[in-house]
Amino acid sequence: MISLFMLIVMSQGHYIPYQAHGFNDLGYFMQQIKKGTTYFKMDVAPATRDSCINYSNWVPNSNCEVFSSGFEICCLTFRGDTASIPIFKQDFNISSELFEVIKNNPTYFGKNTPTKVLAFNFQYSDKFALLTKTFLAGLVDLMEQFNVQIIIGSDAFWQSYIDKCQTTCDPIEKKIANAKFYFQTGSIAKPSDPKQGNFNVFYEQINQLCEQGWPEWNDKFGMIFWEPSHEYQVQLCRQKFESPTCKISDNLRKVENLRIASNLEPETMQIYWKKLVQDKESFDLTDNKHIQNGQYQAPKIEYVASCNQYVTTFQFNGKSTIQIKDITYQTVFTLNTNIIIDSLNLDGTTFLVQGSTAYEIYAFQGCSKFAKISSGEVKQNQVLSIVQREQNTELVVVTLYADLQKALIEFSDATIQTSQWNRKHIKYQLTFRMSLLILFIQTNISQHSAYTQETLLNKEDVFKKIYLSLIQITPDYVLLKYLPALKNIDYGTISEIKLSKINNQVFVASIQSDGLCQSAILLNNNEWNKCSFVNQEEYASLINVDHMINYFWGKWDDVWDRVSTGTPINGCDFKVMHAKLGNGDKPSIAIKNGEAVVVTEFVHYEEQGAFTQLFCGSSNDYPGVSKGILTFSFDIVKAEDL
8 A cells, every 4th residue: 555645736738627606706706817717607686775885886876676575676796596685794796897897807808808708697586677687788788899708597587588579678678689698508409599508517417418428519618517616526527528438529529628617716626627547656756765654744846947847845754855856747856865844945046955953055967966065054043045146156044033022133144123023922934035035924813803903812713814024125135125014914824935036027926724715615605705704703714724725926016015005815806816726734836937836745535624525625535545745736827917
């Protein structure tokens, strides 16, 4: 039995086989657009006057009307099928705001952009209400002005207009009846009505389709299978589709003809989509002699741009291993060291590994090997970095002194005194590169007082909140500007934060475990505002989900803005990307423009917890594997597109 492994997931291009299901908050919708998602299903629901006034940007007017439910309805909102009563107590977007968002972003919706397919399910029955007419007519205008295709998931909301206009109808009704919308269908046989063009069924029906024969008529929007929300469910769809036993013609057996409607985010979907059963020997990142014994821990990874390779490290039996991996993750070179590596820091083709008491510096010799060029002692509270200046490698020693009164940051030959702290029990990491320093702080704040005061209480029931302190200095270590770590920026357990320089701009990538579950089964289908739910204590169970890996990725200046204003980064931010990726512990991230590679300690299904297993997107177990390191890749928004 293999007790230890490292699984690698190969990158397979930028195609995301995905329909974003129920991302009804427009902030979340627009980050998905920026990440490359082109298919969406949104839910339309009515809202009462008080709801519209108190929880939306609705401007009071005389267009309210009493719906068949008996409620006076004043606006339409985007909320899902478990929010059927039109009384809301959380902020929401109204239908007119969708039109404004699309009209204000021609870069993403213009006629020369990829088609955005927007499907709408209506959570009520008042088809001819003025609010409904106005919304449907607005969708017609969108299709005429932008590269948008509209799908009506609730057939009667369009068919009723078509039927009515067979005799007599007003101009707006005629406009809707003649629209170039499509319906959804689950018909295997070719529908007689060509408007039934969007095939959409529950994911388990793929078994039936493979046995009975594929709907060969469907070649416009692909086959959409909805709500597989865990890794094994996502992979079931793809494995069935690609199986030789599935009755489908060769011209349709293309991965682009399969699409999954899911409550997960596109990064998670892409990772799960690619993580199919593979030959573990081919993708094993460790030496074979290590497979039978011990435990691999604390993996680290860096991307070496000049060689188009990766440097990886992991701990094993009181020692550490350092390896070069080529772009296909095959081992090029391996070296063992007695240092228990806690951090890996790279600049150019020189890298530094640091433990609690010692460090070593290595330099690449070509791209096939590296050699140690220096080593030394690490003192308490020191974090080391290296800077390549021309032909020289400079060691930078950063020392943090923290007590209840003050914090000093001391560089190799300069000292910067920051503002006072009065925080106990902080955990921290320092990242220094390109004369920029990030102090990565985690505090545990009582769940019961998290949103009323910043007091640290010694209780087990706490939030794991992350703060950043950003410091910019000159190459001679003179302070240029400094932001103290006084504002919450994210949630989770500290893992790693990285600085990258791409096209002469600086970018920040962060990765942590025990993070947010911001999108999930049920969460996407009810009245919760997913952009602000972290501010409400009743949803605390979704703020720190055990072993859930989150990342964010953005420009230094944009991250600086969020730290300065105390704006937490999440999936509703249009400039700094954020998502959950899957499950693991102590993750590390390497950024190659357009792609991220993550290494993390593997976490079994039964360790992932009830919320993950039920709602948030559980990861698979692997036969015979009890402990190891999981490696996966996913596409990120390119630096020039952020």
